[in-house]
Amino acid sequence: MQNKLEVGMGKGVVTGAPHIISSLGLGSCVVVTVYDSERRIGGLAHIMLPDSNSLNGLRPPYQCADTAIAALLNGLRSRGAVPQAVVAKIAGGARMFPSSVDLSPAIGEHNIISIKHILSEERIPLIGEDTGGHYGRNVEFYLDSGKLVVKAIGREEREI
């Protein structure tokens, strides 16, 4: 039987097939999935911020890219995944108000850059990506196959 898990903003989970993990209403936030296809173990993090080092105090691990990816990889390892077999996909990182004249940094872009940097440092291949643009996304991560389905209002469903 398939079990659906929902992961909210700043949260994450590691589990195995046949679960489906969903995450809703991504704007500038980015979802990272990691997956070991042989053992069908994977994890998903709904990341809000690019870097925990710029912040004061301890944060829950899944809020920031660096600590979230570390938490996902620890979770995979403790479930017996083989690091060399792990691949990653990312979705999100939009800028929702393109006409805005405010000077705030585009957090979505910072998130994407930071996540890609960390993945390459960890030598985890990024094999799928649906990022940027000016629209929100819902995602579903299928632990039996590793596929990540991305849905957005008024757009074709996309599988990465």
Add this chain to the structure above:
Amino acid sequence: MNDREQLLSEEQLDFLTEMMNIGAGNAATALSQMLPSQVNIKIPAVHIAPIIQVSSILGDPSLPVTCVRMGMVGDVSGTMFFVVPEEHKVKLAHLIQRAMPGPENKGTDIDLSVLAEIGNIVAGVYLTAVHDFCKLNVYHTVPALAIDMIQSLLDEALVALSRQVQAAILIENEFIVEKERIRAFLLVIPSIESVKILVNSIGQARMAYREG
């Protein structure tokens, strides 16, 4: 600050509602001049809610909402969102079409810019009420408009605003135009540094108002 009691007392919340009610009256007057019919407005409901709960108060989170985002600057900083759920946007767009007939206005662009202007007006009258009662000078920046899922629209602001914001003020408006009821929300998210200023000013203004 994870529930409303810690942010404002019941009396202060009542006072804030009263303040917002005066703002709402001014909004109705302004919108009556803009739209073809008389606009009435119900006493707004003011909620203080953890941000996590805001999207569920606004309805089905997978449905699109029309959202006007404005920054707040001055004595209180933060971000404001004027949010119109999809079904109410359709009603509002219909009224706007009647107010501004003509083939060039049949597209959606004109509706959207008018909606942004309505958000602008509503935010302005509420901030004026805050100024008149609390003696705080707060201004809003140029509105930006987008239509999407509410959580997607809010997340960037939540992350950008000092990264610790937990409470939001949600003002629920119901405009009545020709028996149609149009619901729209004004969501005010003060920055973490501004919450105290705002709460203190509301407390002081309430005392002064009662004494005066």
